[in-house]
Structures are given as structure tokens and as C-alpha cells.
Amino acid sequence: MKGFSKFILAFLGFFIAGSVGGLIGFGLGYLFDEYVLGQLIQYTQTDSTHKKAVGFEINVLFLAAVVIKVDGNINQRELHFVRNAFLSMYGKERANSAFKMFKSIIQSKSKINTRQVCLNVNEHMQMAERINLLRFLFNVAKADGQVGALEVNKLKSISNYLYISSYDFESVKRLFYKEQQTVSRNSYAILGLDNTASNEEIKSAYRKLVKKYHPDKIRTLTSAQIEASEEKFREVQKAYEKIQLARGM
Numbered sequence: 001m002k003g004f005s006k007f008i009l010a011f012l013g014f015f016i017a018g019s020v021g022g023l024i025g026f027g028l029g030y031l032f033d034e035y036v037l038g039q040l041i042q043y044t045q046t047d048s049t050h051k052k053a054v055g056f057e058i059n060v061l062f063l064a065a066v067v068i069k070v071d072g073n074i075n076q077r078e079l080h081f082v083r084n085a086f087l088s089m090y091g092k093e094r095a096n097s098a099f100k101m102f103k104s105i106i107q108s109k110s111k112i113n114t115r116q117v118c119l120n121v122n123e124h125m126q127m128a129e130r131i132n133l134l135r136f137l138f139n140v141a142k143a144d145g146q147v148g149a150l151e152v153n154k155l156k157s158i159s160n161y162l163y164i165s166s167y168d169f170e171s172v173k174r175l176f177y178k179e180q181q182t183v184s185r186n187s188y189a190i191l192g193l194d195n196t197a198s199n200e201e202i203k204s205a206y207r208k209l210v211k212k213y214h215p216d217k218i219r220t221l222t223s224a225q226i227e228a229s230e231e232k233f234r235e236v237q238k239a240y241e242k243i244q245l246a247r248g249m
Helices: 005-045 048-069 076-090 092-107 114-124 127-142 149-161 166-176 180-190 199-213 223-247
Strands: none
Touching (some): 048 076, 048 092, 048 149, 076 092, 114 127, 114 149, 127 149, 127 166, 180 223, 199 223
8 A cells, every 4th residue: 555645645635625635635645655654553542642743744844835935946955944854853764754745745736725724733733833833934934045025925924824913923024034125125116016026027027127228228318318227227236136135036
């Protein structure tokens, strides 16, 4: 049976609850194949603590994947952070199994139902544990050097689904996301966008503005117009560079 559980459970999950059910079923099946199958009798004799821990792992993996994938870039430093966190919590064998499943989630094209995952968390975690989970997710986002605006927006959405108060969310956010929010908003505005824009939208807006204000395009203007266009060109360049740095583009 080993090797087939994840596919069986994925099929059943998809049939019952759509794509998110399929992903959860695949995850449960993967864990079953990797290290639950060999200890089935022991597992059925344990209390709910162990079962809760397995559910916690799956939920954490799904939410970490949501955060990593939100900006369209899968950064290796973020992946390494998740793996190292699991190594420190569970040891090498269990962490390796969980990380294999995590890579499958990351590579999957199916959309994760973030709200449903958070509802699963709410059933089994107290508020203090959910806030710690939020801190962990912020750490995942910052593993590549900075927390970007898209990541903050997604983390805010996750926080809302976890029923974490705005006060607690802002308290956690301040530890990871300081003055760059104001800088980023100004930079997005210069490009004619807001901070929810995708990487492709940002690149497209940048290319259009560079083409519009490029020195080669303004040679026939008056000296005052040329000076204004050159200043705008430099402003666009700086704004784009700041956004690139914030997002790791």
C-alpha cells in the first residue's frame, strides 16, 4: 500500500472538498506513507496529542507555501528556513519527510484555500499558538532578506482568518516590517500602481514610463520640458529599484 495512500486520499479529498481537499488528502497520504504506516498500531493507541501535532505540521506547511508563493517568486532561502525550522523541531528523519511533502505543495499548481486551512488551525490551536504561528510565517517571509508588501497583505489576510486582533497583528508586523511600507507606497505611486500590483504589472509599468521619459524621446522638447522629463526618468528609476529590493525581483 505504501506509495499509493497519498493518491487515494488526494482523490477522496478532491471529491469531497475540491482542490483544497485534494491537497490536504495528498498531504495526509504522504505523511501516512512516510512515517505513519510503519507505526499504525502505536498511532491508534496514542491520545489526540500526536494526532494534533501531525495536523499542525500540515497546516504550517500549507500556510508557509501560501506566503512563499504570493509574490510569484519561490526563493530558496525561504525554503531552507522552513526545512531548518522543521529540523530543529522534529529531527532529521521526520523533517525530511515533511519537507518532501512541502516541496510537492510548493510545486503544485492547485490553489490553496487559505481560509479553510486557517479554519482547521482555529479548531485545534489557542490564540497564543496562532500568534506564534503568525510570527513563524513572518520569519518565512523575511528569510530572503525583506518582507514585501504582497507578503504583508497576505499575512494580514491569514491573520484575519485566524481571528488575530489588529493590535496583535500590528505588534508582530512591527518586528519584521518597519519603515519600508511608507517608502514602498511612494514608489508604487510613482509607477502609477498600488502595493498590491503583481511583479509583471510593475515591470510593465516601469517599461512604459522609461520609454516615455527616456532622454532619446525628449530631444525636441524645450529645455524646461527636457529638465522635467529627465527628473521624472530618474524618479521612476529610483522607485523601481526600491521595489525590486523590497520584493527580491
